[in-house]
Amino acid sequence: MSQVDTQAQTAVSLPRIGDDAPQFEVNTTQGPVSLSDYKGKWLLLFSHPADFTPVCTTELIGFQNIYPRLKEKNTELLGLSVDSVQSHIAWVRNIEEKSGVRIEYPIIADSSRQVATQYGMIHPNESQTETNRAVFVIDDQQKIRAIIYYPLTTGRNLDEIERLVTALQTTTNEQVPTPADWTPGDQVVVPPPKTQQEAEERLKDESIDITDWYLSKKNL
Incomplete structure (x- = not known):
């Protein structure tokens, strides 16, 4: 063998x-x-x-x-x-x-x-x-x-492990992703649009912080 x-x-x-x-x-x-x-x-x-x-x-x-x-x-x-x-x-x-x-x-x-x-x-x-x-x-x-x-x-790094648990629970409870280096109190990521129409509407949404149609953040 x-x-x-x-x-x-x-x-x-x-x-x-x-x-x-x-x-x-x-x-x-x-x-x-x-x-x-x-x-x-x-x-x-x-x-x-x-x-x-x-x-x-x-x-x-x-x-x-x-x-x-x-x-x-x-x-x-x-x-x-x-x-x-x-x-x-x-x-x-x-x-x-x-x-x-x-x-x-x-x-x-x-x-x-x-x-x-x-x-x-x-x-x-x-x-x-x-x-x-x-x-x-x-x-x-x-x-x-x-x-x-x-x-x-x-x-x-125990601080990172604690942060990871908090981020995972936030994702579970709020149904949102968290960006790099996220800690409680930071903005979370708004899930990206699924259609062209949603992308166009996203750019008009003044309630969120928009970098571009695919990258937007908001406060919880």
Whole structure:
């Protein structure tokens, strides 16, 4: 069998934006958890490579720092690595002891790599065993709305992740796209016209900020 055939057989079908989030039932630092427990809420499912490592420690603290604001947006956090529950507990206790930050969200102990495999969190060309820094934004209907991957060497930008959740929820609630670098309070994009007549009418609309018929913005 050729190397290409072997790779094809072992390839995992990765979830994509718009897919139903793969279901799971797992053990965490706060007891058993299933994806269905979060139905009706938005969820940030994120993986880190390993407990008691420096970059991951800064990230766990960073996620905790944005957690109160996420909860105001009906959004929960759920961490994951392939370490054991006991390792996770020892680590979060150590973080609180050394930094004064209490990690309030659960962390999955995925020693079987079941969830990591379902979600494509292990990239063999980077590491055969550790999960990379993946982030899955799952909405209140348990659809995957965004996916971000970071390499092992690079910590995540938590402000951007919080901004992303806010932008996605604004798009869902208001049915409008958001432009580059959008933050709450900025103008949103008006969906482009679908016909020539609509394009001509758009140029006469004084209620929106028009750059051209295809690019217009408005305040919410």
